Amino acid sequence: MKQKIVLSLEQALSLPSATLRFAQLGWRVIRIEATPSSRGLPGDPNRYIGKHIIEDGDDRRSYFMAPNVGKETISLNLKSEEGRAALHQIIRELDVDIFCCNTLPGRYVQMGIDYETLSAIKPDLIWAGISAMGPAYPNVPGYDPAIQAMSGFMEVTGQENGPPTLSGVPLIDLKAGDEVYAGVMLGLAERAENGHGKRIDISMLQAASSWLITTLPLLDFDCDPSEITRCGNEHRKFIPTNAYPTKDGFIYVAIGNDVQWQRLTEIPKFNSLFNELRKTNEGRHEERQALYADIGALTSCYSTDELEDDFLAATIPHARINDVPQVAKLDAIKNKLTTTQLPGGREINMQPMAVDVEGAVTELSFPPRYGEQTAKVLAEAGYNETARAKLQETGAIYCASE
Numbered sequence: 001m002k003q004k005i006v007l008s009l010e011q012a013l014s015l016p017s018a019t020l021r022f023a024q025l026g027w028r029v030i031r032i033e034a035t036p037s038s039r040g041l042p043g044d045p046n047r048y049i050g051k052h053i054i055e056d057g058d059d060r061r062s063y064f065m066a067p068n069v070g071k072e073t074i075s076l077n078l079k080s081e082e083g084r085a086a087l088h089q090i091i092r093e094l095d096v097d098i099f100c101c102n103t104l105p106g107r108y109v110q111m112g113i114d115y116e117t118l119s120a121i122k123p124d125l126i127w128a129g130i131s132a133m134g135p136a137y138p139n140v141p142g143y144d145p146a147i148q149a150m151s152g153f154m155e156v157t158g159q160e161n162g163p164p165t166l167s168g169v170p171l172i173d174l175k176a177g178d179e180v181y182a183g184v185m186l187g188l189a190e191r192a193e194n195g196h197g198k199r200i201d202i203s204m205l206q207a208a209s210s211w212l213i214t215t216l217p218l219l220d221f222d223c224d225p226s227e228i229t230r231c232g233n234e235h236r237k238f239i240p241t242n243a244y245p246t247k248d249g250f251i252y253v254a255i256g257n258d259v260q261w262q263r264l265t266e267i268p269k270f271n272s273l274f275n276e277l278r279k280t281n282e283g284r285h286e287e288r289q290a291l292y293a294d295i296g297a298l299t300s301c302y303s304t305d306e307l308e309d310d311f312l313a314a315t316i317p318h319a320r321i322n323d324v325p326q327v328a329k330l331d332a333i334k335n336k337l338t339t340t341q342l343p344g345g346r347e348i349n350m351q352p353m354a355v356d357v358e359g360a361v362t363e364l365s366f367p368p369r370y371g372e373q374t375a376k377v378l379a380e381a382g383y384n385e386t387a388r389a390k391l392q393e394t395g396a397i398y399c400a401s402e
Contacts, residue, residue: 002095003026003027003028004022004025004027004028004097004098004188005027005028005030005094005095005096005097005098006019006022006027006028006029006030006096006097006098006099006100007030007032007087007090007091007094007096007098007099007100008029008030008031008032008098008099008100008101009031009032009078009099009100009101009102009103009111009113010031010032010044010100010101010102011033011043011044011045011046011102012044012045012046012102012143012173013046013067013144013170013173013174013177014102014130014144014172014173014174014176014177014204015100015101015102015130015176015177015180016031016046016067016068016177017067017173017174017177017178018100018128018130018176018177018178018180018181018184019031019071019100020066020067020068020069020070020071021177021178021181021353021354022098022181022184023069023070023071023361023364024070024338024353024357024360024361024362024364025357025360025361026359026360026361028072029070029071029072030071030072030073030074030090030373030377031044031068031071031072031073031074032073032074032075032076032078032087033073033074033075033370033371034075034076034077034078035075035076035077035083035395035396035397035398036075036398041059042059042075042370042371042398043059043073043075043370043371044064046063046064046067047059047060047061047064047370048061048064049061049062049063049064050062050063050064050065053065053342054342054343054344058369059369059370060366060367060369064367065340065348065350065366065367066350066351068367069338069340069350069364069365069366069367070340070361070364070365071365071367071368072368072372072373072376072377073367073368073369073370073371073372073373073374074090074371074373074374074377074378074397075370075371075374075397075398075399076374076396076397077395077396077397077398078111078112078113079110079111080394080395080396082391082394082396083391083396083397084111084112086378086381086383086391086396086397087112087113088112088117088118088121089381089382089383090377090378090380090381091118091121091122091125092121092122092381093380093381093382094377094380094381095122096122096125097125097126097188098125098126098127098128098184098187098188099113099118099125099126099127099128100127100128100129100130100180100184101113101128101129101130102129102130102131103129103131104131104138104139104140104141105129105131105134105135105137105138105139105201106138106139108129115127115199119197119199122197123196123197124191124195124196124197125197126184126187126188126191126197126198126200127197127198127199127200128180128183128184128187128199128200128201128202129200129201129202130176130177130180130202130204131201131202131203131204132146132147132203132204132205133203133204133205133206134201134202134203134205134206135201142204142205144170144171144172144173144204145166147172147204147205147208148166148167148171148172148208149164150205151172151205151208151209151212152209152212152215152216153167153171153172153208154166155229155230156215156228156229156230157230158230158232159230159232160229160230160231160232160234162230162232164230165230171208171211172204172207172208173204175204175207175208175211176202176204176207178354179202179207180200180202183200183202184200186198187200214236214237215227215228216228233252234288234292235254237281238254238255238256238257238281239255239281239284239285239288239291240253240255240284240288240291240292240295241253241254241255241256242292242295243321244292244295244296244299244300245296245299245300246299246300246302246303246304246307247300247301247302247303247304248303248304249304249320249321250304250320250321251299251304251307251308251311251318251319251320251321252318252319252320252321253295253299253311253316253317253318254317254318255316255317256317257281258279258280258281260315260316260317261278261279261281261284262279263314263315263316264314264316265278266314267310267311267314269298269302269310270295270298272294272298273291273294273295273298278291304320308320328349333352336352336353336356337349337350337351337352338350338351338352338353338362338363338364339362339363339364340363340364340365340366341363341366342366343366369400370398370400371397371398371399371400372400374388374397374398374399374400375388375399378391378397
């Protein structure tokens with residue numbers, strides 16, 4: 001089977017997170033970055049974010065690393081006719097399967113990356129673009145924090161009486177990336193049946209809003225405002241789901257039904273919580289603040305380990321609240337971590353794949369330097385050394401020095 005080839009005009013996180021998943025499948029991912037200009041540092045701005053991990057001056061810093069392992073990179077000036085022609089020849093000569101981008105839709109045509117142009121070159125091309133609000137809003141820029149604000153995510157996150165709060169994880173970037181992954185897979189399945197390419201447009205706002213499944217539909221039921229705003233660590237509906245203090249930290253307890261509540265109150269430590277009103281979730285909702293206080297007063301008398309033993313024995317959903325170093329050491333995670341190697345050979349652990357896939361690549365090559373594979377890829381596309389030198393001289397491409 002032919003190895004799938006992905007050509008991706010990408011920067012930041014949303015699209016690199018999607019193409020990382022393709023690299024993990026063993027597909028060839030070639031990322032495109034802009035040629036140098038006088039307006040800022042060259043290439044993806046994320047190259048220059050985070051700690052120096054090789055040496056000062058290297059353009060592969062800590063924040064850039066994990067989303068870009070296992071990839072190649074080329075630098076094209078898509079504002080120039082020669083640069084656009086090079087892109088089109090790469091698609092044709094390398095028989096590219098998938099083209100992705102996360103630039104403003106208003107720039108698609110002028111950069112020669114619009115679906116109509118590229119599908120005319122390769123009719124069975126799968127094309128996927130991420131933007132803030134989709135092609136109907138062609139000039140609206142989008143970054144995760146701004147879309148978290150726009151989509152209501154910040155409004156439903158944080159303490160009940162506190163300010164709107166940003167998620168600690170770039171949820172919308174990653175959601176948009178996953179929608180590209182899913183859309184491309186659907187496109188490939190359809191192409192296998194009909195031989196046709198497909199255009200996929202991902203609106204970060206729409207993708208994010210699709211996750212408002214527990215709040216937005218309540219609007220037509222004349223819901224109480226408290227049902228669609230932030231509530232700290234509580235669950236709006238299932239009582240007494242919340243985070244509780246222990247002698248040595250915190251534990252999260254998730255009571256999802258009346259049977260679980262009964263099992264909780266049958267634990268000797270928690271017998272005192274029982275009363276007739278609290279037998280049902282509706283009744284517990286009436287006493288929820290008192291109930292949270294009562295549970296917290298009990299859990300704070302015991303260690304997290306003690307409580308975990310009790311909850312496990314009673315089949316009560318729970319979890320200690322781990323920090324990131326503790327997550328990396330979990331038995332269920334530590335053997336799933338993906339890895340890369342620094343140029344000096346040091347192994348670096350990274351996040352696991354979302355789902356185990358047979359034959360997946362979990363040891364991925366270190367991200368390339370800016371423009372590292374430009375010469376190699378253009379040679380594959382039929383440009384000889386003289387032609388490449390001319391393109392470099394005119395600024396249509398950038399090739400990293402050996």
